[in-house]
Amino acid sequence: MTRLVVISNRVSIPEPGKSEAGGLAVAITGALDEYGGLWFGWDGEVSETAVSELTTVQRENITYATLPLPKEDYENYYLGFSNEVLWPVFHFNLGAMDFQLEYAKAYQRVNERFAGALSTLLEGGELIWVHDYHLLPLGKALRKEGVKDPMGFYLHIPFPSYDLLRAMPGYRGLLDDLLHYDLLGFQTDNDLHAFRQAVIETFGAEIAGDTIECNGRQVRTGVYPVGIDVDELIAEAEHSRDNEQARQLEEDLGERDLIIGADRLDYSKGLVQRFNAIEALLTQFEHRRQKTIFMQIASPSRSAIPEYDDLRRQLEEMAGHINGTYADLDWMPVHYLNQTFPREALIGLFRSARVGLVTPLRDGMNLVCKEFVAAQDPEDPGVLVLSELAGAASELSGALQVNPYDVDAIAAAIEQALNMPLDERQERYRQMLGVLRRNSLLEWRRRFMEHLSQQNSDAD
């Protein structure tokens, strides 16, 4: 079988015998496990020197090849261009964009360095799968290194509409970079449509079925919604009572209803609006006081970027304000945990919760909402309140969908969820579980890999 080479900005090497933390890492490891191969990218370390040496580690049939980022590149390529330019623009938040020429230069430089280092490890005759917004120019840089194998790129985050994209200096070059891949994958129809529109408006591209013809190149495109491993999650959820933390929480909750949110601490997740919605719930539906607990787990993320640090402080203040205003001697409405939570305990919390609050202002897909659904007890499932601006909204019609900016609508949806009769909850759960099974993680990578291999035989 053809070897698979995966490149992503962040590579997480699992401790022997330990399972992955979730999301992207699980998806990629699964693909590599199946095909055998190489995973290349940043090891998460920042080096004080400009030297960045390649390290390789073998775990079963996967080779991990990683590099640290010199401090300057960490600041300008990772924090700067990737997360202060691309991330906000692609998440429809132009106000948070901080474009600097140094950032753009570092972004190109690191992509070229990655291409140079990776090309020494390639054997030829492989399938190359590049992930996410940090690496838009990598395909073109690899071609310059003489790489001829099929290359696919998958965007995990949303693609912005053309008018937003245009506000980002250098967008033409990045669009052209993407056209050097053989296959481009997106989360939703909406993202693919926005990309097509951008290359039509910018370069006068022609669309022929699923192929884009542009600047003398032909690129195949497709929509591949990322999913989860449903059976594994169900098994984990069924065993969640074995987890000490989860069991303790269940006890502490008693008769109270748990509303749960779990996100990276990121402004795209709509956490400020969500906290306001909790306050609206407590003021507009007073009977929920004493009877409801809102737990928000916000795992620290990109805290060197001012917007992220400001958000952390704002949420701490908001949690303090809500608790200060509404708490009683024996009840605190908001439990705010600014920490990364062990996965097993998290799945246990999902299963105990009556409501899952997933209300991003914009999200490529969002796997938390899918995990929340799969973690439910089919006999007595909780209800998902989901932002209509998350990629997953187009699949999960069984959720109560809300506009994440509409605080009162979120509060009303929580109230509706808490009052929902059992048969309706079961019906909604069944609809969503069916979709999760159809669009599973396995299906996602099977379809992408199948299309990428077809590029292979076309090229032969």
Ligand code: G6P
């Ligand atoms: C999102 C991105 C991923 C990224 C993850 C964590 O899910 O799509 O590419 O790895 O966030 O962010 P971080 O900046 O810590 O890698």
